[in-house]
Amino acid sequence: MKSRIFRAPEGSSTGGASEAATLSTAPAVGAHASAPLGPIKIAARDVSVFYGEKQALFDVSLEIPDKTVTALIGPSGCGKSTFLRTMNRMNDTIPGTRVTGRIEMDGEDINDRKIDPVLLRAQVGMVFQKPNPFPKSIYENVAYGPKIHGLASTKGEMDEIVQKSLKRAGLWDEVADRLHSPGTGLSGGQQQRLVIARAIAVEPEVILMDEPCSALDPIATAKIEELIDELRERYCIVIVTHSMAQAARVSQRTAFFHMGKLVETGDTEEIFTNPRERRTLDYITGRFG
């Protein structure tokens, strides 16, 4: 572990000792914060997003490593979700939205004409704030994507995909005996894991999570956080969270956004113990947001 001694950010007006005291109010960084990172999976270069006349993101450049959890943090309205949606072109579905700049996945421009956004969204899955299972059985929720994308040619193959995805999402043991019951009959936390299983079933490489725990109780939240940590071994994960404590617990990289701009990015431990920018310090210590 690196030292947690706080170095005052450049241009800071207050002294070291009082800053150190202030930083002690920042959330404790979890044991996984310094895990090794994979190669760059997604690279955003000068990305701006406009909703009609309104510019919501300004020239954001950010590299996101594979096999890593990257947390996007910042006050409400700073553009976290907007940025998240640029990575699987979900902004394309909002009328009047314009995205400029370049987003590469494995070096390939995801906005290139030859990219099919439906296939891209299978490769870059998304989990939303509120669990949104289809009004179908648990089995069908997971089998839906593989069916559309032709990933199984027999019932046996499909059964295997469903079982493997539910296992990876940490839900199998709780639902194995009721696969044909409605997904909507599960608890909120189970529904969120079902949605994660649904995303996993189509063999994604990236999983985007937009405040995945905000509708869950602390126990269900802890389970999802544990799951995120397990999934990191296989996938590139990007999570938007309002919870500083959650960002500190689950991520290895953190990007802090403010008013549509990326203020600072770095290793989570560094951001939470030794931020370079004054605005980051003020946000993580709860002075605004």
Ligand SMILES: Nc1ncnc2c1ncn2[C@@H]1O[C@H](COP(=O)(O)OP(=O)(O)OP(=O)(O)O)[C@@H](O)[C@H]1O
């Ligand atoms: N569909 C839309 N049409 C117009 N403006 C939008 C739309 N979606 C978001 N915005 C605006 O873009 C800005 C960034 O919004 P965004 O939802 O990305 O922020 P956020 O950081 O995710 O906020 P929150 O934490 O509250 O979810 C805000 O000013 C928001 O009002």
